[in-house]
Amino acid sequence: MARDLRGFLKQLEQRGQLKRISALVDPDLEIAEISNRMLQQGGPALLFENVKGSPYSVAVNTMGTVERICWAMNMEQPEELEALGKKLSMLQQPKPPKKIAQAVEFGKVLFDVLRAKPGRDLFPPCQQVVLHEDELDLNQIPMIRPYCGDAGKIITLGLVITKDCETGTPNVGVYRLQLQSNKTMTVHWLSVRGGARHLRKAAERGKKLEVAIALGVDPLIIMAAATPIPVDLSEWLFAGLYGGSGVNLAKCKTVDLEVPADSEFVLEGTITPGEMLSDGPFGDHMGYYGGVEDSPLVRFHCVTQRKDPIYLTTFSGRPPKEEAMMAIALNRIYTPILRQQVSEIVDFFLPMEALSYKAAIISIDKAYPGQARRAALAFWSALPQFTYTKFVIVVDKSINIRDPRQVVWAITSKVDPVRDVFILPETPFDTLDFASEKIGLGGRMGIDATTKIPPETNHEWGAALESDPDTAAMVDRRWAEYGLANLQLGEVNPNLFGYDMR
Incomplete structure (x- = not known):
């Protein structure tokens, strides 16, 4: 099976956990309403193939059950998640093995780390189509608006990739973005997150912060990016540990960043420190609309994509939602790490x-x-x-x-x-x-x-x-x-x- 979104959707369809919808649907409110009803019933993932205003399909509810999250992580049972957590806990606070069996076990973990190192793809699928600044129009991407009180269309499952301008260390986070124009979006991140730290460092040096947004990636990579555990390893290495093999990366066209080579879309742009716009309100996981906040503005200069790309999305709200299912799975992974701490x-x-x-x-x-x-x-x-x-x-x-x-x-x-x-x-x-x-x-x-x-x-x-x-x-x-x-x-x-x- 291919390690990408398409491979996962194919797996779901083979297991009877994907429903294709050919009827015309509106990304404004309608897709979220249909998906929410499926989530409440523990229903299958949905692939909307006829979306108003866009030539692209929309996938949602792919991780709407813990079972499907296990499949995304190449597992069959939730108990295997705890075994993965045990492996990560050994890397977090390694101790000298006292017995031969412990040495063998730790050796296996180190071998897994070597296998998990990212690879490189010189001809990545995510760059089959390249749209430069004068051609790109973010409105073509079928972003959804989940709730009637939401301020606009949003990206929710995009990997937001930035780099520390001093050390060159990348950060991969999952942050909400709001569409502001056909070439700009605001990004909503907490001040303690990696992307926000990178922006502060760039501001101190009078530089713009380069940003890449990878959309429609292997759900396993999303799980790795959503795992905020204090280990000095990159999210790419985490994803490799999760999946048992390294993630293939590709260099962006206009920014000095790397993205998963099999992404469906990649948005490349920059943030000028201090350039902000109002972001929100949006329905949030607390079950209420959040407030309006000034958030950094991302100006996009290039969009690359696969041929006939699929847009992967989700939305927040009072549980059950996909983010709640992800949290349940992460709970299992955290357990051995927490015992270590x-x-x-x-x-x-x-x-x-x-x-x-x-x-x-x-x-x-x-x-x-x-x-x-x-x-x-x-x-x-x-x-x-x-x-x-x-x-x-x-x-x-x-x-x-x-x-x-x-x-x-x-x-x-x-x-x-x-x-x-x-x-x-x-x-x-x-x-x-x-x-x-x-x-x-x-x-x-x-x-x-x-x-x-x-x-x-x-x-x-x-x-x-x-x-x-x-x-x-x-x-x-x-x-x-x-x-x-x-x-x-x-x-x-x-x-x-x-x-x-x-």
């Missing part, structure tokens, strides 16, 4: 309904008083995206953190709000979170829902209720004798907080 953590879960990162449930193997609080504080600083997690609930390792019944039981039976709830006021926060009194500053809450030990409490904790093991074993043996073996029982859904993928 915070040794007492046994498992952690980011419920999709909590916007995939606003609330975290972590379980620990509790060994000393105050450990739950320490684990919560360590969690907030472990990875960049956890800076914006508002609520951290810490439970014992015996609790299934993906079962809301067990989590709620732990909170209600083990928590005294005076003793076990702590709040950090006015910490740096997500500017899209309107619940905060001050935009950009917000509080965080930790909840210790573990069993308390002295001196956390001055009284003995009641013994937990458990079945008599001999009686339980006897009932297991006699279950069929009771006539209950084939009884169809209704189940209480244990996945109200998200998806139990175990």
Whole structure:
């Protein structure tokens, strides 16, 4: 199978997970409305082949289920994502192997790194058609407008590629862009992101920042670009580690940057420091329209593309959305990395309904008083995206953190709000979170829902209720004798907080 968007769409179609739509559809509101209904039902990816105002097809909902994300990453089961996370954790904090088996395992990881190095393509498919500044018209790209209150058309799954003007180190991020004219767009990125840092450095040196936007790439590369883990490796190398082989790159025509050779479209341009335009409002993952912000203006000078390119897109909003499915998959990858950073953590879960990162449930193997609080504080600083997690609930390792019944039981039976709830006021926060009194500053809450030990409490904790093991074993043996073996029982859904993928 080809390592590109087309190969992935072919795989989805072969597995009955792609629906082609030949009816005429409007990229303004209509495509998003159709796609959102499919997302709510866990439906297939969609390929719109007849889009109003554009000669190109639009693919959406390609990563609308965790299953399809696994396929994009050359995996079949979600459990394999955790194995990938273990590999990445070894690279993040390598330790001298103490046993031959550990040395062999680490050697395999280093070999994977060598295999993951990017390749070069001298005749890339993404440059089959080249449109220079006097020919290009961004309106030909079938960008969607998802919500009626949105300010305009947007790009959502584009890889925004920039380079540090001092070190030459590239950054690949997934940022939203708003169409401003037939040759310009604004890019919306947080000040802590790599692209924003590169722009500040360029401004200090009085230079323009070169930018390339790669559209319609292998979804695996999008997953790599969306993985903000603190390892000194490029996103291209991450993508190679994810896929088992290196990503082929191609040099851009007008800027000194490299892009995936199999991209469907590549937009090449520059940002002049200080040149800004109003960006927004747009519907966001919080379930509300965001505000209007002045954002950097990108002026495009060249567009290259494949013949008959396919435009890949998605949109934000209250879960479930594709970004929520991606977050669930990344949750699995993060787990071994988080254990490496915070040794007492046994498992952690980011419920999709909590916007995939606003609330975290972590379980620990509790060994000393105050450990739950320490684990919560360590969690907030472990990875960049956890800076914006508002609520951290810490439970014992015996609790299934993906079962809301067990989590709620732990909170209600083990928590005294005076003793076990702590709040950090006015910490740096997500500017899209309107619940905060001050935009950009917000509080965080930790909840210790573990069993308390002295001196956390001055009284003995009641013994937990458990079945008599001999009686339980006897009932297991006699279950069929009771006539209950084939009884169809209704189940209480244990996945109200998200998806139990175990």
